[in-house]
Amino acid sequence: MTKHLMLCLLLMMMLAGCSSQKKSAETPDAHKYLVVYYSQTGATQAVAHELARQLEADTLCITLEQPYDGSFAETIQRCQQEMADHTLPVLCPLTLNPADYEVIFLGYPIWFGTYASPIVSLLKAVDFSGCHIVPFCTFGSGGLESSVRDLKAALPNTRIDEGYGIRNARIEKAPGEVTQFLRKHHFLEGDIEELPAFSEQQPLSEADSAIFQAACGDYPMPLGTPISVGRRSIPAGTEYAFAVSSQQSNGETSQTVIYVTAADAADAKPEFTRVVR
Ligand SMILES: Cc1cc2nc3c(=O)[nH]c(=O)nc-3n(C[C@H](O)[C@H](O)[C@H](O)COP(=O)(O)O)c2cc1C
Structure with missing residues (x-):
């Protein structure tokens, strides 16, 4: 009798174990979004934090062994030297397994019309094949479209979506624009402002x-x-x-x-x- 009872209990525990494993596989993972970014002067970081807040995403900030911590002119000069020498900034060690995430939001400042060189280093260090990436960037005047084109060329086996970009001079508008962007692309529920097409030039x-x-x-x-x-x-x-x-x-x-x-x-x-x- 006792032996029979123990067997039943064991069976119930095993079943309970199975069902909780199944549940965790079906429950939406709280960490399905990752916001990974590089920011030199804080603008891209502000957008990254806003995305992470609205999506409840994990964040990962890319840091460099030798940070670009000079003035604008010094940064330009260092970048030009690195381009001439065909060298890239060295990333601090990072732990990133892209396969852990359903969607990765990849953020960067625009440098020389495209994603900043620390992102070039990141793309060399981490295999994003088969991932789904949503780019975002900040810039003085523009560069979202050209950087997305360049990302697509650099990562032919990765899904790269239309991204989000904002001029650093209007960074205070990012929270509202990020909400609209996330709703438009179905990462958040809610109404979006439907705008008419532009007239002919x-x-x-x-x-x-x-x-x-x-x-x-x-x-x-x-x-x-x-x-x-x-x-x-x-x-x-x-x-x-x-x-x-x-x-x-x-x-x-x-x-x-x-x-x-x-x-x-x-x-x-x-x-x-x-x-x-
Ligand atoms: C080396 C360098 C190159 C840049 N090149 C461009 C550019 O080609 N186009 C542009 O609109 N802004 C350019 N900028 C401005 C940055 O994209 C802008 O300041 C950005 O918001 C900085 O982001 P962060 O604060 O996250 O570093 C450049 C800035 C630096 C330092």
């Missing part, structure tokens, strides 16, 4: 030129000359897509699109949001 009026000048006139680097503009309505304002012609360092002319938002309020300063090259 049209010749610039004087008012359009004044808006471009008010938004972009104080940007410290040359952005080029606006040629034509498309518009669309946004909540409480208008968004402009200026087709801009600019001279490259090799003398060739290139076309970019510069996006500007202008609020309806008469005293609001138009805002330069990004350039797409």
Whole structure:
């Protein structure tokens, strides 16, 4: 009798063990998202923290054995030297198993039109094959699209989504934009602002030129000359897509699109949001 009871108890314990294992396999994993990023001056880190907060994700900050801790000019100089020498910054040891995560948000500052060199080091150190990556970045003027193109070329066996990018000058807008981005791509539930398409490009009026000048006139680097503009309505304002012609360092002319938002309020300063090259 006692032997029979013990057998029953053992059987029940085994069944309970099986069912709790099954449950943990079915329960959504609290750590299915990872936010991994490099940030030199804190802008990308601010976006990384916001993503991690909204997604309840794990975070991993990439650090370097010899940090880029100089001024902007010194960083440019060091990068140029590294490019000439074909060297890359050495990462501090890191533990990262990409297979542990369903989606990896990969963040970086834009350097020389693409992802910063510590990310090049990361891509060499970690195998992201078969992963799902959502890039995000911060920049002085732009670089999301070109960096995503470069990531796709560098990681042909990895799913790389459309990413999120923001100018560092408007970093305080990141929390709201991140929410919209995460909802649009179904990482969060909630309504998104549906925006109409831009109108066809049209010749610039004087008012359009004044808006471009008010938004972009104080940007410290040359952005080029606006040629034509498309518009669309946004909540409480208008968004402009200026087709801009600019001279490259090799003398060739290139076309970019510069996006500007202008609020309806008469005293609001138009805002330069990004350039797409
Ligand atoms: C070496 C270097 C190169 C840069 N190149 C670009 C660039 O090509 N385009 C751009 O829009 N911003 C460029 N920037 C500006 C950074 O992308 C911007 O300051 C970014 O928000 C910094 O992010 P962090 O604070 O996370 O380091 C560059 C900055 C540095 C230091």
